[in-house]
Amino acid sequence: MSADSTASALLFETPSYPPLRRPPQARLDPSLSASPPAIILSAYAPTLCSTSEVKDQFYEELEAKIRQIPTKEQLFLLGDFNTRVGADHDSWPRCIGRFDIGKLNENVQRLLELCSFHDFCLTNTFFPTKPHHRVSLRHPRSHHWHQLDFLITRRSLLNQKPRPRINTARTAKPELRERFARAIDEALENCPAGSASRRWNHIHEAMYQTTLDTFGRRERKTLCAARKDAQRIARCCANDYWLNLCQDIKHAADLGNVRRMYEGIKKASGPSTIKTAPLKSAEALENTPPLPVMDELDVPPTIEELKKANGSLASGKGPGSDTIPPEDVKAAKESSLLGHLHELLLQLQHLADRVYPEAQRAFRAARSTNDMVFSMRQLQKCREQRQPLYLAFIDLTKAFDFDMCGTVQFDRSCSEPFQIRNVVKQGCVLAPTLFGIFFSLLLSYAFRKSDDGIFIHTRSDGGLFNLARLRAKTKVKRVLIRELLLADDVGVAALRQHCSDSLAVFQLLAQSLASPLV
Known part of the structure; x- marks a missing residue:
């Protein structure tokens, strides 16, 4: 909106x-x-x-x-x-x-x-x-x-009637899954090939209408009544169990049966767990063979990997703002829907490669933290040349991995935002990619009019240690090094102290987006 x-x-x-x-x-x-x-x-x-x-x-x-x-x-x-x-x-x-x-x-x-x-x-x-x-x-x-x-x-x-929910319980029927796969293929034949937003809107509406026509709408009253009855029966059974256990312990204590009393207490408290942590010696660590580098992780995801990830989606989860439950996506694994989603994912990675600066070293192929460590050690040579070096380290306290907010959607309305205490799950690539695109654009806008940084003279021909060749007026490139990025952490380098104008612009942008700086 x-x-x-x-x-x-x-x-x-x-x-x-x-x-x-x-x-x-x-x-x-x-x-x-x-x-x-x-x-x-x-x-x-x-x-x-x-x-x-x-x-x-x-x-x-x-x-x-x-x-x-x-x-x-x-x-x-x-x-x-x-x-x-x-x-x-x-x-x-x-x-x-x-x-x-x-x-x-x-x-x-x-x-x-x-x-x-x-x-x-x-x-x-x-x-x-x-x-x-x-x-x-x-x-x-x-x-x-x-x-x-x-x-x-x-x-x-x-x-006004809310948008009907889909009956996900019927996705387990094979005949309906085959019917849904044929229907979604027919609905996505004329999918527009323009912008990603138009393409996703067409996929979303076609998928929702197809799933609704195939699996039908969910009966809310029946499910709510069954859930309430199950919860009520479970509470009654748990209450009866604890009351009977407490009465047995009290009865054994009154009779002086210490053994039966302690058995009841042990049953109430549960079995005790013995935690052990084996020690690893330095010799064992040295004899551990090094693992090979997994170069296949840098390759863009294939359609087979997307199908495997689609099959591992958890069922029974509430749908998001698109009102499409995960069961419907899993039911379309044999249709052309995954092909369209795979193309959207590749478009997102292509956009990230275009927007990411060269200094971004996190969640990118053929880049690691060692590059940033090497760059930082090279910048420290400014002290050998008797030049000042100023570094400003910026950390967003509310990035993709901390203090997120979520909403609960019911029918067509959403609740007030509330904080999510747990961070992004390990292995989630989509959230860091989206945040990296946003953060790169934020930095480029804040430092668009600034020439602060450290210029390095370099050339790729000749001997590596022949420093006299760097004094040439031709074949020498001037490379500006200013940001050192690793996910949501950034270090800004400069040769003078009075470079706070760009940092002030960046701070105002971050505060306007509710992301205070540290």
Whole structure:
């Protein structure tokens, strides 16, 4: 989504109430989908202490703002309306749901009339939640909790059906898998060969529709009921087991049967594990034969390797934002889908080779950490030539391997982002590749106007130790060495101390992307 926000403010000035500032209006334009744009309005209504003129002026200007928005666009009205709507669902069935709390106050009439005229609804009251999640303010004198903050939207949006989920249990049937392989081949015959985004959108829509037509939709109610029953039975069995075990231990202790008592305690605590760590001598390490270099790891992945990785996908995992479960991808292993995915993966690696600078030594073929160590030792020779050497080491504390954020998707909505404590799994190449592309572009933009660094004179002909040939005016190349990259770690080298302009630009870019520097 690309957001195009235009600021608008509603001001109220009265002698008895301070001016009320209106937050901006935001318009979300989903350019990659067929959904209409979404308008978000944030408001703060006058309190009960305000006069009727102030309240009428607020709702008149809010009414004028709502009339400017087309009815085909999605509208979300957020804020503190200083109104308690109560639980009068029978009088306002289109506006108020059955799950509100408290009693109404004097400000409710204006808000409900506005919602009834435009067919709006207070979505907070339409969904069953816990009682402490329905309130937002505690009165300072009565200590009663009230709901004053509402999310108001069009009533028609509540009737939209979410995208159906696919019945992954039917992917185990061989006849349906063969039918799905033939259908996906036919759907991908006219796959566009343009940009990667257009190609992926075509593959995603074709795969989802084909899997839905082949395997059908999943029955949520049946699965939810069965899962709840299984969890309830498991909890009851576990509770009965521990109660019986505790009663046996107590009964043995009362009778003085020490042996049976300790047997019950041992059963409750579980078997004890004996951990041993064998010692390795220096002689054994010296006699260990060295392993050969695995050059095949530098070769681009083949279609056979992609099929093998596809077959090892874990089943039963929730789908991502593309709503395609892993069982459907595994069911298409005999179709042309893996060929399209293999081409997209090769395009990504080709893009990384074009964007990566020469100094990037991590997750690249024919490069290793030894190259960076050698380069650093060569730069230290500046001290032998009595020239200053300044090194700035930068480490992103929130890169691809630390403090990631994730969301939980349910139907067509996503939860608030939350932190993921565990890092990227070993062997994951996609996340470092995507981050390396982003990090390389970030560095190139930050140092695009800077000539700071260390220039080295070099030539590839002649003797290696003939330093006189480096004084020639021709056949000599000047190579700039500035960044020493290894994944998300970078060292910036320079011959002068006052080269902080480019580092300041890089720091501002990193802070704007929520990646503080160390």
